[in-house]
Amino acid sequence: MLKALKRDYVSHSAISTYQQCPLRYYFRYVANLPEELTSSALVFGSGIHRAAELHFEALLAGNDAPSLDELMEVYQSIWDQRQDEPIRFGKNETQQSLHELAKRMLTTFQASELAKPTGEILGIEEELRGPVIEGCPDLLARVDLILATQDELQVIDLKTSRSRWKSGQAENQAEQLLLYSELAKEMASGKKLRLRFAVISKTKTPTLEMHDVSIHPDRVERTKRVVQRVWKSIQQGSFYPSPSPMACPSCAYQQACRDWQG
């Protein structure tokens, strides 16, 4: 329990984990249990992110954009790093089928406007940290891409998604970017802050679509209050299972959950 209290930062990912299942949070962040299985979606997403990171790093350093082969090389390197881990694949899914999907998605990425930003790249996988929520430790964020245009500072989070996002989906998932905005606003220097999700679909013909999130001060405050409440529950040691037919099948702590006796 002490480890939970000793954490000197809080991330959106940790808060979201607690919201999905407090016991899962406990296994991951307090008990530090190794994951029983790694989801293929997690490795796949890391590979796509790493490829995009390489692309933007090259642009920032004044190099030519990497070729598809170079992007696929870093995508594959993420799988290679995990080769000794037990990976759980989805139905009708293999590493080879995901490899082909990654190729299609990265081709789509390369052709997208996102891959040719008109603004100035300020941050790639940039770690931002600061005390933005009263009563909580520092908020820690890893922002996929920070762009400065003449009038805007854009904070962009890259998502891979099973299907294209429906209208309103970005607003439903806005909390992450709203929290990031609290850290990024100091970089804005008077420019308008713009929060955006870049969503690449894992479909036969992938698409990359940009979805904006509106910033309402009330909603930012509400999000901060939610984090405050969650943090308070964590500090109080309120950990319990939250069974869900959607989340449990892909949970990395299924055995630990069955063994847990409270």
Next chain:
Amino acid sequence: MLKINIGHNRKIGEPNYGSRGASVHFEVEVDHGLVEQPQALRQKIRELFVQAQAAVREELHGPETNGTQRPATNGHQQPATNGHQRPQRMATSSQVRAIHAIANRQRTNLSELLQELGIGRLEELSIGSASELIDRLKSTQSVGGDAC
């Protein structure tokens, strides 16, 4: 004679979404023979940019000593503010990595560069100064060609 035109301008944010800016332009005549000496030409251009940046920085922030007056942050944490002045955000780690990458590619002596800028580490640059340095290094690359 060869003419070199150097321009540098910068705008910084002010409280209540205001801003103020400063710009400086040099036109300098140098020996035409420099065209035949790409390294020397690049060095001259770099020196002029450093002069221009220093002048603009001084105009906006007042005279600098050795850069140690900047707020002590690691570039990731938000520096403390008094509620009246917008803090000078330090360079992002991506910018610092990019400067290292460009400098390595161009075989630029980083120690000399830091000395020119009057700082001990790239992390002491502000976000704006880091952007300017990246642009400058990239433009030097396109003027003189890649050293590698």
